[in-house]
Amino acid sequence: MSRGRIADSLIAGAASAVVAWPLTTLFTPNTWIRPMLGMVFAVVLVGILARMLTTSWIAIAAAQLVGVVLAGSWLFGRGHLWHALPTPDMVLAFNNLLVDARETIQNYAAPAPTNRGITLAIGLAIGVVATIVDHLAVMRRSPALAGLPLLTAFLISASNSGESLHPMFFIAAGGLWLLMLGRQGIASLRRWSTTVPMSTTGRRNTDDHDGAYGYAAVGRTLAVAGLVAAVVVPVVIPHFPTRYLIDGLGRSGNSTGFSDGQIGLKSTLDLTKSLNNPSKAPVLSYTTNAAILTPLRVGVLNTYLADTWREDPDDVDYGRRTTVNPPPDLAADVPRETYRISVEDSRIEAPQIAAPTPLVSADLGRVTWGLDRNTSVATVRRAARSYSFSYLALNPTQDSLAQDRQGATGGILQEDLQVDPASQDILSRLVDDVVPQNASRIEAARAIQKYLRTDGGFTYSLKLPETVKNQFGQDERPDAISLFLRSKTGYCVQFATAMVMMARQAGIPARMAIGFLPGTADKGTYTVRSSDAHAWPELYFQGIGWLRFEPTPSGTQNTVAPPYSLAPTTPGGGSSATNTATGGATTSAPRTDGRNDPGATDPVSTTGSGSTFGNWFGPRTRTTVLWIVLGLLIGILGSLAVPLAARRRLRRRLRHAPDESTRVEIEWQAMIERIGDLGVIPPRGSTPRQAGRFYQREAYLEGDQTEALHRVVAGVERSRYAPPGATIADIRTDTQTVVKAVSGARRRKDRMRAAWWPTEGLIEWRERRASVGRILRRPVVRFQDWREARRDFRA
């Protein structure tokens, strides 16, 4: 019965099942649990039975996987069974179910509904995890390693649930893992032999794999492997995506400002922060009857202080009203269309709500909501999951924009004209440059947008430069706006802020709006994701109100400038502007990486260095190649370190040997070490003769090899035990013959290990380390001596 290792198998199975527990936060209802437990049980049962029958791990793992598939077939493929065995139809059925599962996972935010596909996918995945865990923890007896698949399975749940998991999940899984570790540790302790003493020579016993040395060696190997991987992987793969953690565990509190399952945009914006790769998590989906899509606004910021947009105090009149008064300063003759947008599955947390502007009517069900009296931003008391708004799409004519008519000026705050003092100089110079003399307000605004969007040579980048060169070529770190305007690199927040500040400098009231781009369409339903978060400027025009502008070039984000913000190509050319905008909105977003945007790529191609090498490899590629070469070099040197140390140690010892017999002894020891590295270790306490016989038997030596071995043994015996004055022959070439012969009889794996990881080399490194340690300890020892001497002196 002990061959089945029932207890260990059950614990491993339980651990695999428990790491699936956090999936309860991702899928509802929890009908998937029972099939999943059935799969895990199949793995455990098949494992126990297979272990009783065979010791081949491949056979056992294969049997377990077959068990998983069979269990899955019985549970999910009733119609495709032939005498309880799956038929070829089963593959198709499974495929359909798994496609279902994939679509469910892609389309639903957590918690997603549990369907048969999801149940099958979870069952299969956990079944495979259970097989791996069973193999590592039970077959290989290394439950520590089994922690990796367990952790991976656990992290998949943890990273996708989007909220902090209850500690219980981790404690349960970790507890079972520790239980496995503990049982294995006890088993190892019991295997420690009580009759084999420590070696009296003080050298380590190479066959002491179960003892403390074994653990220490495993620990050291893991540490070294981890260190090497930490250096080599980033070097060889320079931009390994960090999404795994960023999308999951690292989500909260980063600069995109999402946290806690519910998504909220941060109500402050720091211009100095680079953005990480944003999440693709869905925020909301909506349908609309609008021809031209409009971004959904979440909030408005008026106050800019020290590189940061600050939140303003709100003043909201909450209620459940369904109609909204149109903005008081909107003149009646401004052309407008009324559209409706129905939002489903919004995950934006209260009090924020994504809404187009300006609103006409609203239907939020039982949720109380209101508009801010100053900014007319919609806010809610509690999060509304589905709601609908009607809004006005303003399309002011050239005339109405150019008129600068007088009207009510509600909604302008004092802050909306305040220019950031730190960057006022550069802003005023720039506005003088960009805005033509005697331009109207709308012309000024268009000029600023055109400058930022296309003419100015700005580059869209989520990574912000730290510094910028001044005219003397020195690195400088000015305020955020100046930095952006001089480095010409930034993302929507920088573009929008620059436009707000330049507009304010030009005397146009402006403010910062934050929200989401229209998102991507799929069969009439638009899905907005976290990565669609956006910021844009709103400029105030009398008689019209706040108008959205779009200074951000359409880089990774598919930003479309509103038609009225573009300079008319023909007099009264509202049509062309409309075409542009419509085209932009309806093609809706194949997300390129900014290459289509001339403003984004031109500076790069023109600022490349003039040499031919520079043309072949851009500076970035060159750096990458350099890193790869450096990494390879380090890797090669690292892998040669131990073999070279071994060779060096042997040479040094031979050089310092006082006489021929010592030299023979060193050669003999080196030969034993090298053959030991090959996995042939003679029994403890063997005499040279016995070791020789052992080698001959184990490595199937014959002919010349046997003679060489005999000469080696005879030489060692003479050097050790013969009367003084006996002639001692050099055994160097013979030892080499023997090592080569033994090596030829061993497996490739052993040969590699002997070549790259020789014991002699490890000893050399250990001695080096010890000598360094002695040198480092010397001052301490001296100090202690001195103190003792002083104490003695006093005494």
Next chain:
Amino acid sequence: MQGRHEDDAIKQARPTPVGTTNPETLLSLPAGSPASLGQVTEVAGRLARAINSVIEGKPDVVHTAITVLLAEGHLLLEDVPGVGKTMLAKTLARSIDCSVRRVQFTPDLLPSDITGVSVFNQDVRDFEFRPGAIFANVVVGDEINRASPKTQSALLESMEEGQVTVDGQTYDLPKPFIVMATQNPIEMEGTYPLPEAQRDRFMARISLGYPSARAEVAMLDSHGQVSPLETLSPVTDAATVSAMVRAVRSVFTSDAIKQYVVDLSAATRSSSALRLGASPRASLHMLRASRAHAALDGRDHVLPDDVQAIVLPVLAHRIIPTGETQLARRSTGEVLQDLMRRVPVPASGR
């Protein structure tokens, strides 16, 4: 003078061999000079062949016996009755052309029967020494545990000293001198088993054990009509054996080997499985037996392999296992094997 004279007298008392069917001719060396190693191996090989022709299927036991002979030790043959203990002793004695005495130990045997006694010679009107059974090159003591402790002591004392003192007069024993005592461990009634201190004086103990089936058939064949011992002729003589002994003495023992021998003895003393470990005399015996073993292999220096080869016969009868070891049914041989695996082989001692 006295001793020499008596020696000759004993030699005359030895029965002359009946026939010389043994193909080996007697190989004799000039007395006084040490034999070369080649001669040692040659003569030992003849001896072994001669004994093997009588004691069939036990070459290891024969080799150990010859080793003990050349190492100037004494041999204790301990086994159940009828496996050829006495036959081995007698064959070894017969193979060498030297004086042989066989003493059948009985409870009424007196010490003077062993050592000899002074009797009053009417002719010369003086006491005259009549040498006992011990005055021979090879003494076969049969069933030594049947004699009284007093008699046993007399034998063992002379074994150790190599001389006999009677009435204040000391008589040297002939060289080479080997006592081969047999002992029956089964039959305990009316016996006086050798105490540990006495057993320690034997260099090695050999148990012959039952022969293999084939060897037993062969034995029935050869011993059926006439004992091959009757037709065995000596292959060497006492002087040659003495020369061989001197050659063995000259075998080189490195410090490493000496250290190894001492380590092994120390290991028996500190082993938790043993109540009594090996004595310093045991170390000495080990060293001498190792030398003989090396010489028999034709080597002029001792290897750890030689030491390991003789550890079991030399140490097994001297150590006493603890009660736990006995309860665990571990034999002293197993304990010694275990110790040999644990004591590291010396690398260099020079």
